[in-house]
Amino acid sequence: MDQFVIQGGTTLAGEVTISGAKNAALPILFAALLPNGKSRFSNVPQLRDIGTTEALLKTLGAGVAWQGDVLEIDGSCVDKVLAPYELVKQMRASVLALGPLLARFGEAQVSLPGGCAIGARPVDIHIKGLERMGAEINVENGYINATSSGRLKGAEIYMEMVSVGATENLLMAATLADGTTVLDNAAQEPEIVNLAECLTAMGANIKGAGTSRIEIQGVEQLAGCEHRILPDRIETGTFLVAAAMANGEVLCKNTDHTSLEPVLEKLRAANALVEVHTDTIYVDMRNRTLQAVNIKTMPHPGFPTDMQAQFTALNVVAQGSATITETIFENRFMHVPELQRMGANIRLEGNTAICGETEKLSGAQVMATDLRASASLILTGIVATGETVVDRIYHVDRGYQRIEDKLSQLGANIKRKHN
Numbered sequence: 001m002d003q004f005v006i007q008g009g010t011t012l013a014g015e016v017t018i019s020g021a022k023n024a025a026l027p028i029l030f031a032a033l034l035p036n037g038k039s040r041f042s043n044v045p046q047l048r049d050i051g052t053t054e055a056l057l058k059t060l061g062a063g064v065a066w067q068g069d070v071l072e073i074d075g076s077c078v079d080k081v082l083a084p085y086e087l088v089k090q091m092r093a094s095v096l097a098l099g100p101l102l103a104r105f106g107e108a109q110v111s112l113p114g115g116c117a118i119g120a121r122p123v124d125i126h127i128k129g130l131e132r133m134g135a136e137i138n139v140e141n142g143y144i145n146a147t148s149s150g151r152l153k154g155a156e157i158y159m160e161m162v163s164v165g166a167t168e169n170l171l172m173a174a175t176l177a178d179g180t181t182v183l184d185n186a187a188q189e190p191e192i193v194n195l196a197e198c199l200t201a202m203g204a205n206i207k208g209a210g211t212s213r214i215e216i217q218g219v220e221q222l223a224g225c226e227h228r229i230l231p232d233r234i235e236t237g238t239f240l241v242a243a244a245m246a247n248g249e250v251l252c253k254n255t256d257h258t259s260l261e262p263v264l265e266k267l268r269a270a271n272a273l274v275e276v277h278t279d280t281i282y283v284d285m286r287n288r289t290l291q292a293v294n295i296k297t298m299p300h301p302g303f304p305t306d307m308q309a310q311f312t313a314l315n316v317v318a319q320g321s322a323t324i325t326e327t328i329f330e331n332r333f334m335h336v337p338e339l340q341r342m343g344a345n346i347r348l349e350g351n352t353a354i355c356g357e358t359e360k361l362s363g364a365q366v367m368a369t370d371l372r373a374s375a376s377l378i379l380t381g382i383v384a385t386g387e388t389v390v391d392r393i394y395h396v397d398r399g400y401q402r403i404e405d406k407l408s409q410l411g412a413n414i415k416r417k418h419n
């Protein structure tokens with residue numbers, strides 16, 4: 001398994017180009033199952049999760065072709081409706097095949113994704129919503145087996161929890177349903193807006209994406225489209241935090257500050273200088289003292305859980321004490337014991353990490369447990385003294401495009417070691 005070997009103690013300076021957002025690209029690639037035609041997506045990031053999605057789409061019969069960062073998906077040759085465990089287990093977002101397959105073909109068999117390191121992550125809200133739209137669903141032998149006699153039916157659906165994935169699955173399914181669907185208590189993430197824009201370009205009729213109430217008027221069929229994936233706000237946030245932790249100055253290019261306000265606000269509170277322009281964000285931490293900040297994760301437009309681990313690392317190197325409260329996932333503190341191995345002064349109390357001032361951070365051998373936990377360990381390795389070896393970096397590759405190249409370009413000493 002590959003490892004990162006980091007020699008700590010460097011600062012970070014320069015420019016970094018942000019890739020397209022994993023969490024927008026994944027649902028959008030699954031949306032390509034809806035039309036009986038070709039769709040072309042640009043700014044698609046080169047990630048392990050995108051490779052898994054590509055493999056799954058091919059298994060379903062779709063044509064898939066790359067040209068630079070453009071991915072063309074031909075939905076006209078999809079002739080299977082089974083998403084097998086071997087692929088779904090590699091990436092939970094595979095469950096997003098369920099809504100599109102069911103809506104277009106009237107049937108789908110999708111393996112249950114199962115839990116992961118950060119929590120149990122059930123899919124009951126996805127299933128209940130599709131049942132409200134008239135689907136018959138049984139879960140047997142680890143598979144969600146869904147059928148619909150004729151088209152799905154538009155329905156009023158109140159989702160009991162704010163769920164990004166359930167909102168996306170139901171939104172996609174509703175585009176081809178008979179009549180109007182209302183999704184109430186919907187997730188409001190920018191990635192949902194990007195998906196809705198893509199579906200609209202395919203011919204869907206959607207109002208309210210980006211608010212908690214989305215209304216979809218079903219149409220008979222959708223057509224292939226051209227669509228650009230929005231920039232990755234979490235990758236952007238990760239590089240901004242990296243710069244702040246390393247007392248550096250970094251310009252993130254090809255990004256969008258409008259979706260990052262909760263994160264930028266916390267960086268300013270941490271005493272970083274932050275400047276935003278149309279598609280760039282600049283952070284300067286030179287000659288400034290980093291202050292610890294309190295964080296509480298919330299659904300968008302609250303502070304994103306996907307930036308929690310990085311801010312935990314930031315607090316470790318900052319002055320003062322602060323708390324980090326995780327409200328979205330029940331087990332998203334797997335980075336804490338690893339940070340403690342590097343000398344971090346953190347104490348866990350339920351869903352809160354209490355970060356005190358750390359005297360000395362020293363490099364250590366640490367293990368990546370999930371995607372953002374991995375990022376927090378890399379960032380800490382860059383500022384710790386000595387060598388840090390991060391194991392199991394396949395987690396990082398799920399969601400960061402060649403993070404070691406981008407960090408090296410900024411001055412970090414980080415190497416990928418193939419074992």
Ligand SMILES: CC(=O)N[C@H]1[C@@H](OP(=O)(O)OP(=O)(O)OC[C@H]2O[C@@H](n3ccc(=O)[nH]c3=O)[C@H](O)[C@@H]2O)O[C@H](CO)[C@@H](O)[C@@H]1O
Pocket residue numbers: 022023024026092093119120121122123124125126127161162163164165166187305306328329330
């Ligand atoms: C590919 C993708 O976009 N992943 C993001 C997506 O994950 P994902 O879509 O899986 O996250 P959800 O918003 O669905 O999960 C939020 C909470 O709802 C719970 N829940 C969800 C569905 C359900 O049917 N039942 C249920 O109980 C989950 O266990 C979790 O506690 O949103 C998360 C929350 O912003 C992010 O951390 C992930 O990066």
Ligand SMILES: C=C(OP(=O)(O)O)C(=O)O
Pocket residue numbers: 023092093306371372399
């Ligand atoms: C939790 C994440 O992703 P996923 O939902 O794909 O596991 C993430 O991007 O931080």
